[in-house]
Each structure stands twice: as C-alpha cells, then as structure tokens.
Amino acid sequence: xAQLPVTSLSLLxxxxxxxxxxxxxxxxxxxxxLYYLPLITTAAAIxxxxxxxxxxxxxxxxxxxxxxITDFLTKNRFDPERGRLRNYLRVLxxxxxxxxLRKERIFAHLPLDDNEGAPELRVPSETxxxxxxxxxxxxxxxxxxxRGQIPLRHFEIFEMTKLKNIPPKEVAEALGVGRNVVDNTVxxxxxxxxxxxxxxxxxxxxxx
Numbered sequence: 001x002a003q004l005p006v007t008s009l010s011l012l013x014x015x016x017x018x019x020x021x022x023x024x025x026x027x028x029x030x031x032x033x034l035y036y037l038p039l040i041t042t043a044a045a046i047x048x049x050x051x052x053x054x055x056x057x058x059x060x061x062x063x064x065x066x067x068x069i070t071d072f073l074t075k076n077r078f079d080p081e082r083g084r085l086r087n088y089l090r091v092l093x094x095x096x097x098x099x100x101l102r103k104e105r106i107f108a109h110l111p112l113d114d115n116e117g118a119p120e121l122r123v124p125s126e127t128x129x130x131x132x133x134x135x136x137x138x139x140x141x142x143x144x145x146x147r148g149q150i151p152l153r154h155f156e157i158f159e160m161t162k163l164k165n166i167p168p169k170e171v172a173e174a175l176g177v178g179r180n181v182v183d184n185t186v187x188x189x190x191x192x193x194x195x196x197x198x199x200x201x202x203x204x205x206x207x208x
Contacts (some may be wrong), residue, residue, distance in 0.1 A: 032069060034140055035089065038133040039065045042093050049124035050101055063165075064100065068092045086134045094123040146193055156181055157190040 043064045047056040056064075071092045072078070078088045098121050141161075147155050157175070160166045161182065168186070173177045 028073070030144065034137045034144075036065060036069075037094060038086070038130070038137045039068055040088060041133040042090055042130050043068075043097060045127045045130050046090070046094050046097050046124055047101075050097060060100070064093065064096050067096050071096070076124075086138075090123055090126065094121075142193070142197055145196060146189070149196075150189060150192060154189055157185045159172050161186050162190075 040061050043061050044056055045058070047064075048054060068089065072089065075092075078085060146158075150158075153175075157171060160171045160174070161168055166174075168182045169179060172182045175182075
C-alpha cells in the first residue's frame with residue numbers, strides 16, 4: 001500500500017483541548033505510540049551528525065525522546081499553519097541533543113551559552129531513515145482517522161485485505177460474507193481514504 005502523506009489535524013486539536021481530560025489523555029497515548037519510534041530514529045541521526053557519526057546509547061536516546069515529548073507537552077507552541085509537525089519535533093530533538101552534548105563537553109570548543117548560529121547547533125538535514133520513519137507514523141495516523149469515520153466491519157475488511165494482505169476470497173470466507181461485499185467495501189473505504197489524504201492541509205504537511 002502506498003505511503004499516504006498525513007498529519008492528523010484532529011489528533012493535534014485534541015492534544016490542545018485539555019477541557020476533556022479523558023479524551024486528552026487518550027490522544028497523548030496515541031501521539032506517543034505514533035511518534036516514539038520516529039523520534040528515536042531522529043535522535044540517533046541528529047546525534048551522529050553532531051558527533052562525527054558516533055553511536056548514541058539506547059539510554060541516551062530514550063532519555064532524549066522522553067524530554068522531547070515533555071517539551072512538546074509543556075511548550076505547546078506548534079502551529080500547523082507555520083510548518084510541519086515533523087520539522088517542529090526535529091527542532092525540539094536537536095535542542096535537547098545539543099544541550100546534552102554541551103554538558104558532556106563534546107562541544108568543548110563552543111561556549112555554553114545559546115549560540116544558535118553555530119553550524120554545529122543547526123538542525124541537520126533529514127535523513128532517509130527519518131523520512132521513512134515519519135512517513136510510516138503519518139500513514140498510521142491517517143488510518144487511525146479513517147477508523148473513526150467508517151463502520152467497524154468496513155474497517156475490519158480494509159485491515160484484512162490492505163494492511164494484512166489477506167486475499168479477498170479468504171477474507172470473505174473468514175467473515176461469512178460474499179466476495180462482492182468485500183470488493184465493494186474495499187472500494188468504498190479506499191475512496192474515503194483518498195478523500196482524507198488529498199485534503200489541502202494534509203498535502204501541505206507533506207509536500208511543502
């Protein structure tokens with residue numbers, strides 16, 4: 001299945017809405033599930049870029065990502081109209097890593113004040129592994145949005161045929177429905193998926 005470029009604006013809006021505490025907590029768990037691994041990939045890539053390709057420890061990466069998620073929660077300065085979520089998360093990650101490297105004196109030749117103009121402190125270019133990791137998370141996000149917009153049985157058929165790659169004939173037999181039901185459902189769900197993914201705000205998130 002092709003990667004679909006999306007950042008869930010509904011998820012972001014729920015993260016900003018602290019009035020409904022239960023929904024807010026569920027949204028945060030979803031955010032962490034979707035972006036934890038991409039942030040680990042990003043942290044590793046940025047660390048290598050700043051240290052001459054040194055390999056960070058698993059503890060360092062986990063600690064960095066935890067701090068980035070905390071920063072995102074407490075600072076809450078992301079504005080979808082001003083840029084991509086992934087770029088904002090990379091800025092937060094870079095800041096945390098630079099701070100840690102300064103304290104470890106890996107940046108011993110630099111002052112400990114905030115010198116954003118130094119080449120060593122700029123956010124490195126996004127690597128292929130980061131791009132692929134974020135794309136996977138974004139695809140998962142749109143699928144989560146889709147799941148909330150279609151009947152459960154329709155999503156089940158979509159999941160079995162498109163996400164688990166089970167042949168339609170076997171899906172029909174497993175669910176006790178006709179093959180035409182499976183084919184028609186997949187057609188409708190894929191149409192809905194394309195409608196969601198081609199919204200201007202979603203396309204802007206990925207292509208601009």
